[in-house]
Amino acid sequence: MSGYNPHAIEKKWQARWLAEKTFASTRESAKPKYYALDMFPYPSGEGLHVGHPEGYTASDIVARYKRACGYAVMHPMGWDAFGLPAEQYALKTNTHPQVITQKNIERFRAQLQAIGFSYDWDRQVNTTDPDYYRWTQWIFLQLFDTWFDETQNRGRPIAELISEFAAGKRALPAGQSWDKLTATEQRQVLSDYRLAYLAEVPVNWCPGLGTVLANEEVIDGKSEVGGFLVERRPMRQWMLRITAYAQRLLDGLADLEWPESLKLMQRNWIGRSEGAEVEFLLENGHGRLTVFTTRPDTLFGATYMVIAPEHPLISNAQGNHQLPAQWPAATPEAWRYNSASPAAAVAAYQKWAAGRSDRQRQEDTGKTGVFTGLYAINPVQGARIPIFASDYVLMGYGSGAIMAVPAHDERDFEFAGVFGLPITRVVSADAGIGDAGRLPLCDPGYAVNSGLLDGMPTAEAKARMINYLEEKSLGRRRVQYKLRDWLFSRQRYWGEPFPLVHLEDGTTVALADDQLPVRLPPLDDFKPTGTMEPPLSKAQGWRDVAVLLDGSAAGRARIVPAGTHGAKVARRELNTMPQWAGSCWYYLRYMDPRNSQEFCSMAEQRYWLGGGAGGGGVDLYIGGVEHAVLHLLYSRFWHKVLFDRGLVACAEPFAKLVNQGLILGEAEFTAFAAADGRYVSTGDIEPDWGTQIGPDGRPQHTSRIRSSGELVVGRALEAKDVEKRGEAFVLKSDPNIQVDARSFKMSKSRGNVVNPDDVIADYGADSLRLFEMFMGPLEQVKPWSTAGVEGVYRFLQRLWRNLLGSDDNPGPRVAAADAAGWKRIDGTLLSAQEQQQAAEDAAAAIRHTHRLVRKVTGDIERLSFNTAISAMMEFNNTLAKLRWVSADAAAALVRVLEPFAPHIAEELYSQLWPQSQAASVSLVPWPRWDEALCVDAELEVPVQISGKLSGRVKVPAQADEDAVFAAALADEGVQAKLAGRPVKKKIYVKGRMVNLVV
């Protein structure tokens, strides 16, 4: 029997699974379903790294296990292939992104197949395929065609809004009559209701690169690539009204089986806060300023107001004239921003603030601002209070204006300090004492100096104030969310085109469904234009079109040849969708990937998602925590819109979600040496390290000696050069020198990336899979270890020898009994002596076999794969000590191994049972265990005396409490330790332990 050769068997089985479609997901109404989903990868040019197979192996184990348990399993894979890296690589190499994407997909697929995942490859999706993005566009049009009805708290078709307008059931914003409006005016009205709308928003515009950048691409006000200055500039962008769904997205989290920490991240991101909207009249009588506050109880302490620099009161043409021409009398110099008039001061400040990046705002928290020259009136106590502009107030939150209560808000307190503004205490820490304690006091307390609120605890004062404001029509209760609407357009080439056209009247019309997909036009030059125009503006033949509108009030357009009777001139939308679009709904397409009539049929959804009262959704979704708030929030949002429109079967897409932990590089030991070569203890250097390129061209750590500032450089050490001394590792050669020991995130620049292809080449896919799972709990961050891979590889070799024999001991060691007696699995009858041995060995293995099945089953159910693997190792070690392995034990082991290491399991199964009916061990049902066969006939029970271990006694498994106590007291060792002391209390935990309290 030849030894374990992973390469030969893995290729063979992978080819068979593919050819025989072993893992096809088929809807079988007689079977329960299970949907095990992976976050599909972006097929980068780098190929797979060891982080990918971690989650993928985990879900694969569950998928294989569930199939064995009789479920119809959906376990698909696909490609999130639109995006910037492909486009940039395409620019660099002058290749079309389509070509690069295709190549990367092929590479990724080959790599995934080499790991032996049980995907149904016939369901593969690719977000860049027109047959796929056709439906991405279609779903976008559903959003475009939906408005959010606040009273019903759900999205409804635009057509229903139109009928409400037409029937007069809903008033138009400006009080007009719907029928009197022109078609253009009607479209303008509707655009304010749609979930997809155009708005002027500030973006990160980089003139140096000629493109808009994402926030993550801007560092210290400069572009990450090239270091060009980035400015905030308003641009008309597509937005999705996710804020309408804020409460639904928040409420929906409650029932999801997701990590609590991740739910919390989403809750924080949505950022619900309760409070009040309060209106302040301007002193000049020209209107009012509305603010949101969570502390309406402190309204009596509002001594000034602050508005964002972009606030309409001071930024738009209508508002500007409100600014007084001169500084009001007695305006302090410090309020004037070195300017001659309020208008000049405000303009100068606005300019300065616009040049500050978000990062700069965060870093310099010192308060800046300028007096606008305007005053407002505090609505409850009538004080005349100045209005400032400052960038500590953000235009994007609330109304972009605040009432400042310096006594009870740290930011307001600091600002008041800078500008010498009055600070009035309106909350006291104690009920009895008036003005005690330091300011600012931000915690709840008791209202003081607040008229009708005096003496009330903060919570009660809030409620009372809101009621008062509502009675007097000065304000109202209000819930505010941090969540912003989703900026949905990009000035990029490699993304989904929008299925929209702009008419000459400035309105936007959706294309009819039969016009989809709107294909990305082939472009030789897809470079950014250098202006604010998207690259698609260069596709002139594509950009300018003639359209016919259908008769519907909402208006849908069809592209027709220019000059067609009744056609209007139009221009296509030239932006593309962001990378998140395709991933928002891919889990739906898998269920019905080739459907050309629908994005996904309801029949497929009802089966695979379930739904109804029981929740429904994907049963298990595994992926990285980096998608906690973006992808996972965006897809929940789309799903809810589709749900409202009756297009999906359940309210939430992902019922259970697990984040796999990051895999770090192999542990590294680093000692720091000064220029003269002497080592310096890590305790003596600055904890923040830098990097430089070393003489060998590899990066190395640098730091400085804390006392002298002298430069020190890190040197990599071998584990054998260091030892543990107390809490720290030190050099063996000089124990006074502490060294650094830790694992780093894998990165190309650091050179510690582990490539799965290499691991497979050295040890095989089964060892890769096994080690990825054996490292530790799935959710945990853990370092890679090549020695650890060798460990699991050795386990597989031992297992192989254990069942199929070795050179020393050739022939299978598996034996089965029939009427003729014990035979080797290959049919050879054993000698009388061997028969007896085989029977004894089989009996010895029964209990272990049943325990193994119980343990592995339970561990898979709770996703504790590392402990399942150690149970299999233990079992294998047990079998290794026996001369013969019973066929029952071997079959159970091979079966439970299959989800983890499917190739070797298939091979062992086919070699041991070549006559088997099942073409694949994966088709053999999951084994059952008998609880009665898991227990020993005799237990060894530890005996404690007053909680301290003092001996062990053997008792029959069924022994009752009294019998166990008797046995414990009879034990000589226990007797000796009791030394005649009377036992006050006896405790027996069944099968676990005895405690005798003296």
Next chain:
RNA sequence: GCCGGAGUGGCGGAACUGGCAGACGCGCUGGACUCAAAAUCCAGUUCUCGCAAGAGAGUGUGGGUUCGACUCCCUCCUCCGGCACCA
């Protein structure tokens, strides 16, 4: 700063519901096989004392609850992650 999570041998980790701490694997030590090495197999491996039998200590720190605490409660320390002028 605020909010989470985690601290167990030389290392990754186990202990699922408060009940024998350290399973399993790596590493290391010794032995067998070998002319030798690799591979493999066997034994040992938390720390301290002891030739040994054994004794004592021990799950980041200090305290508490309990017959009994890695597990529950409080204090502090360290590390990791998220958010960060959100009114």
